[in-house]
Amino acid sequence: MNILDKIIADKHKEVKLKKSLIPVTQLENSVLFERKTNSLANALRTSATGIIAEHKRRSPSKSVINQNVSVQDVAEGYETAGVCGMSVLTDGKYFGGSLDDLLLARSSVKIPLLRKEFIIDEYQLLEAKAHGADAILLIAAVLTRDQIKSLSEFAKSLSLDVLLEVHNQEELQKSIMPSLDMLGVNNRNLKTFEVSTDISKSLSTQIPDDFVKVSESGISSIEAIKDLKQYDYKGFLIGENFMKTENPGASAIEFIKQLK
Numbered sequence: 295m296n297i298l299d300k301i302i303a304d305k306h307k308e309v310k311l312k313k314s315l316i317p318v319t320q321l322e323n324s325v326l327f328e329r330k331t332n333s334l335a336n337a338l339r340t341s342a343t344g345i346i347a348e349h350k351r352r353s354p355s356k357s358v359i360n361q362n363v364s365v366q367d368v369a370e371g372y373e374t375a376g377v378c379g380m381s382v383l384t385d386g387k388y389f390g391g392s393l394d395d396l397l398l399a400r401s402s403v404k405i406p407l408l409r410k411e412f413i414i415d416e417y418q419l420l421e422a423k424a425h426g427a428d429a430i431l432l433i434a435a436v437l438t439r440d441q442i443k444s445l446s447e448f449a450k451s452l453s454l455d456v457l458l459e460v461h462n463q464e465e466l467q468k469s470i471m472p473s474l475d476m477l478g479v480n481n482r483n484l485k486t487f488e489v490s491t492d493i494s495k496s497l498s499t500q501i502p503d504d505f506v507k508v509s510e511s512g513i514s515s516i517e518a519i520k521d522l523k524q525y526d527y528k529g530f531l532i533g534e535n536f537m538k539t540e541n542p543g544a545s546a547i548e549f550i551k552q553l554k
């Protein structure tokens with residue numbers, strides 16, 4: 295079993311348990327459930343930098359990245375840097391994140407927040423809304439076309455933007471539908487962990503113009519972003535490059551200064 299299959303098998307168990315502990319009505323009655331969301335896709339369309347900076351403590355490909363910073367400090371630093379949005383990993387077992395991280399980030403900043411999670415069930419979209427997310431991620435590699443359609447339509451009914459992530463042509467072709475806002479190409483193969491921005495470049499012409507194009511993972515230089523912009527990418531999801539430093543917010547400030 296590859297790591298992605300393991301993560302998804304665990305996620306099914308986790309969601310089943312959570313559903314038995316926290317009823318949907320509790321999520322729907324939370325204060326943040328009524329909050330007006332702030333579109334990440336719209337922010338990317340008009341952004342000069344397009345940076346979506348991620349909070350990521352550890353990962354299956356790198357184990358520990360940074361366990362010593364607070365999510366509030368990271369969020370405030372990213373906002374000061376002028377990022378377009380922030381991605382918050384909420385998976386606990388493989389990434390050391392939590393829904394509390396999302397809540398704390400929400401209480402610290404106004405920028406659009408992406409719940410970075412392995413979404414397999416509508417319940418997780420209600421959780422995202424109840425914890426202050428503006429956007430959610432769907433991963434084509436672990437969902438059927440019908441699941442992508444029903445999950446993305448449900449997300450849109452909650453006013454959450456949808457970022458659909460692909461890694462190859464087959465995943466892209468099965469996923470294109472009007473209920474998506476952003477199409478993300480993950481430069482990391484989630485089964486082998488190989489990283490190359492070539493995949494973003496080769497898939498770019500096959501992504502219809504209606505979607506905001508986002509290049510995800512393995513981005514660590516200004517040159518890479520300038521290069522990807524020529525392929526019409528408007529969003530750049532960066533995690534480790536900022537999080538591996540002592541002060542991720544300060545690193546983002548430095549990076550964005552060079553980009554402008």
Ligand SMILES: O=C(O)c1ccccc1NCC(=O)[C@H](O)[C@H](O)COP(=O)(O)O
Nearest residue numbers: 353354355484510511512513532533534
């Ligand atoms: O990052 C991993 O090792 C990973 C492994 C398995 C599934 C997902 C994984 N990462 C999630 C992400 O998409 C990245 O955190 C995100 O794109 C940022 O990537 P990076 O800038 O390379 O940290």
